[in-house]
Amino acid sequence: MSSGKGGELIPSSSELDLDRPNIEDYLPSGSSIHEPLGKLRLCDLLDISPTLTEAAGAIVDDSFTRCFKSNPPEPWNWNVYLFPLWCCGVVIRYLILFPVRVIVLTVGWIIFLSCFIPVHLLLKGHDKLQKNMERALVELICSFFVASWTGVINYHGPRPSMRPKQVFVANHTSMIDFIILEQMSSFAVIMQKHPGWVGLLQSTILESVGCIWFNRTEAKDRETVTKKLREHSQGVDNNPLLIFPEGTCVNNQYSVMFKKGAFELGCTICPIAIKYNKIFVDAFWNSRKQSFTMHLLQLMTSWAVVCDVWYLEPQNLRPDETPIEFAERVRDIISVRAGLKKVPWDGYLKYSRPSPKHRERKQQSFAESVLRRLEEN
Amino acid sequence: MGNTSSMLTQYDIEEVQQHCNNAFSQQEIVSLYERFCQLDRNGGGFVSGEEFLSVPEFAVNPLSQRLLRMLDGLNFKEFVAFLSAFSPRATVQQKIEFIFKVYDSDGNGKVIFNDMLDVLHDLTGQFISEQQREQVLTKVLEEAGYNKESLLVMSDFVKILGSSGLKMEVEVPVD
Numbered sequence A: 001m002s003s004g005k006g007g008e009l010i011p012s013s014s015e016l017d018l019d020r021p022n023i024e025d026y027l028p029s030g031s032s033i034h035e036p037l038g039k040l041r042l043c044d045l046l047d048i049s050p051t052l053t054e055a056a057g058a059i060v061d062d063s064f065t066r067c068f069k070s071n072p073p074e075p076w077n078w079n080v081y082l083f084p085l086w087c088c089g090v091v092i093r094y095l096i097l098f099p100v101r102v103i104v105l106t107v108g109w110i111i112f113l114s115c116f117i118p119v120h121l122l123l124k125g126h127d128k129l130q131k132n133m134e135r136a137l138v139e140l141i142c143s144f145f146v147a148s149w150t151g152v153i154n155y156h157g158p159r160p161s162m163r164p165k166q167v168f169v170a171n172h173t174s175m176i177d178f179i180i181l182e183q184m185s186s187f188a189v190i191m192q193k194h195p196g197w198v199g200l201l202q203s204t205i206l207e208s209v210g211c212i213w214f215n216r217t218e219a220k221d222r223e224t225v226t227k228k229l230r231e232h233s234q235g236v237d238n239n240p241l242l243i244f245p246e247g248t249c250v251n252n253q254y255s256v257m258f259k260k261g262a263f264e265l266g267c268t269i270c271p272i273a274i275k276y277n278k279i280f281v282d283a284f285w286n287s288r289k290q291s292f293t294m295h296l297l298q299l300m301t302s303w304a305v306v307c308d309v310w311y312l313e314p315q316n317l318r319p320d321e322t323p324i325e326f327a328e329r330v331r332d333i334i335s336v337r338a339g340l341k342k343v344p345w346d347g348y349l350k351y352s353r354p355s356p357k358h359r360e361r362k363q364q365s366f367a368e369s370v371l372r373r374l375e376e377n
Numbered sequence B: 001m002g003n004t005s006s007m008l009t010q011y012d013i014e015e016v017q018q019h020c021n022n023a024f025s026q027q028e029i030v031s032l033y034e035r036f037c038q039l040d041r042n043g044g045g046f047v048s049g050e051e052f053l054s055v056p057e058f059a060v061n062p063l064s065q066r067l068l069r070m071l072d073g074l075n076f077k078e079f080v081a082f083l084s085a086f087s088p089r090a091t092v093q094q095k096i097e098f099i100f101k102v103y104d105s106d107g108n109g110k111v112i113f114n115d116m117l118d119v120l121h122d123l124t125g126q127f128i129s130e131q132q133r134e135q136v137l138t139k140v141l142e143e144a145g146y147n148k149e150s151l152l153v154m155s156d157f158v159k160i161l162g163s164s165g166l167k168m169e170v171e172v173p174v175d
Helices: A014-018 A042-046 A049-060 A082-122 A127-148 A176-182 A196-204 A221-234 A260-264 A292-300 A323-338 A356-375 B010-019 B026-039 B049-053 B064-071 B076-086 B092-103 B113-127 B130-143 B154-161
Strands: A151-156 A166-170 A188-192 A212-214 A241-243 A254-257 A268-276 A305-311 A341-346
Touching (some): A042 B113, A042 B154, A049 B026, A049 B076, A049 B092, A082 A292, A127 A176, A166 A176, A166 A323, A176 A188, A176 A268, A176 A305, A188 A221, A196 A292, A212 A221, A221 A241, A241 A260, A254 A323, A305 A323, A323 A341, A356 B130, B010 B076, B026 B076, B049 B064, B064 B113, B076 B092, B092 B113, B092 B154, B113 B130
Parallel strands (some): A166 A241, A166 A268, A188 A212
Antiparallel strands (some): A268 A305
């Protein structure tokens, strides 16, 4: 079966199913199950209204689609006084701010490349020095990126100390999440391999901070990635891992289920919550609607990117907890801090259909109630 | 009504409201339009089966394929008319008519034994054997005064379902 970004289908492998806690606990069920009272009559079999109601409810509104809805700031240019002001704003943003930002970014890249390339090539023998310099340079270019959107970032909480066996997790809104966190302290991130110029950056510069790539569309990929994650987290000199357990970008108002991979590494989990201020710009990267380049351009022509970053208290797996429960507990901590509503969906449902298991569960419970009532004769 | 414009005029709203027999308020129609545009990702003016199935809550529903046959290719006006059976303002008669249409897949106004068997199959999947399904259905049909060869029409459905307090309502979120 083919796979791709155009919403084409991949059969969801049974491995993915193991990640998910019981969705039936969250979905409006019980209405599909007829009350097990009394004899089975024709009207009980013909009355499909509960199932139809669920279907219509999903058509009218559903919690999954809500997670990926862009929320652009409210337009305020709607009357005679404000409209000229808004026009001035557009002129300033596009004709003054944008060129300045492009210049800033270009200068940043020139500085970065002219330092990075020599360091990368000449310091090949001196591993520790090379690593430290490359880390510092990546932090530098990230700061330039942030400056190019006039990023105003408020960091709260104690700055992470670099210790071994520590993994950082954060909610995911856009690829700029990584840039915002990287400018403060050097992380190794695990990312989907992208095509184009982003992919080029990934394979050259980000390699130096120790990034790991995965490919959503490859079924066997999960095992290799888990292995790489484990190796990296055990390594003493590696940058701490930054993982986005949602697995996809969500619109910063909801959080989807966390994948348990990060929570089974036997490391301390340090949650980070990121919340963007919607008034200035909608930082959600809707990958179904725009390319990353367009997204960056949109940020560079906005007034500012304002966000809050909270470094939260490190958590460990409790003795009576499964990794999935641990993941949910951490998701709860992050969602509460960042004001996100939790939904019980796997982010990968953006790219594939839900497993037939869920439908079968409904069918099974209905079938059982029919048979049970038939017995009651 | 333009299919690419995302602005509904007052005239459009009234036309849709009339078409669905005032099942929804004007605010609800505006909300439904936003939802329709959200589902219709390629902007073709109708929501394709694929686009409906991209809503996981809909895809896991046992009757989704049946409903897709009824939903495929509907424009916004027809979409609202489709959903009108789920409005709190719809009468029990309208709700039963909708259920009848789900059963009557060939649209000839008659529901036969096999139609009911098919729906029961959708609802129970592999968890009841075909033989058992036939047995159960035959039994309850006979108890209700019908048999395997009966052709059920709308009035039969009203008789069977009309007294059981049908609850089939969906709330349209209005911002």
